[in-house]
Amino acid sequence: MAKISSPLALLFIMLSSIMINHVASSKTWCIATLIATNAQLQANINFACSQGVDCRPIQPGGSCFIPNNLANHASFVMNSYYQTHGRTNQACSFKNTGTFAATDPSFGKCVYAS
Numbered sequence: 001m002a003k004i005s006s007p008l009a010l011l012f013i014m015l016s017s018i019m020i021n022h023v024a025s026s027k028t029w030c031i032a033t034l035i036a037t038n039a040q041l042q043a044n045i046n047f048a049c050s051q052g053v054d055c056r057p058i059q060p061g062g063s064c065f066i067p068n069n070l071a072n073h074a075s076f077v078m079n080s081y082y083q084t085h086g087r088t089n090q091a092c093s094f095k096n097t098g099t100f101a102a103t104d105p106s107f108g109k110c111v112y113a114s
Contacts, residue, residue: 027114029101030082030092031075040097041074047094048077053084057110064110075105076112083113 032041049055057064058073065073078098085091092098106112 026102027104028087029103029105029112029114030079030098031101031105032071032078032094033097033099036071036074036097038070040095041070044074044094044097045070045077048081051081051085053077053080063108076110079105079112 032044036044045055045058055077056062058076059065064076078092078094082092082098092100104112104114
């Protein structure tokens with residue numbers, strides 16, 4: 001095992017370890033970009049719902065139906081897909097219409113998985 005002789009090197013290793021653990025444990029959500037078109041948003045909903053995502057919350061009477069708009073509905077199912085498909089960049093791509101949020105987008109009774 002290599003000997004660490006510099007106090008700065010030891011400090012760097014300790015801080016790097018802390019940052020790696022912080023990044024690995026930080027929560028992220030996948031949401032629709034602001035520039036996604038309605039057609040793209042609807043395609044994202046159709047895709048995610050066809051891949052086993054529970055889309056009942058965005059149906060009338062569901063916890064995420066209100067506000068009743070494509071951006072909110074797409075963001076909810078895109079995040080559900082992302083969370084259940086490995087939380088990878090690819091799982092949030094949606095042909096470049098998905099982006100990451102570091103702040104929980106949940107609101108009211110509409111709870112986004114994390």
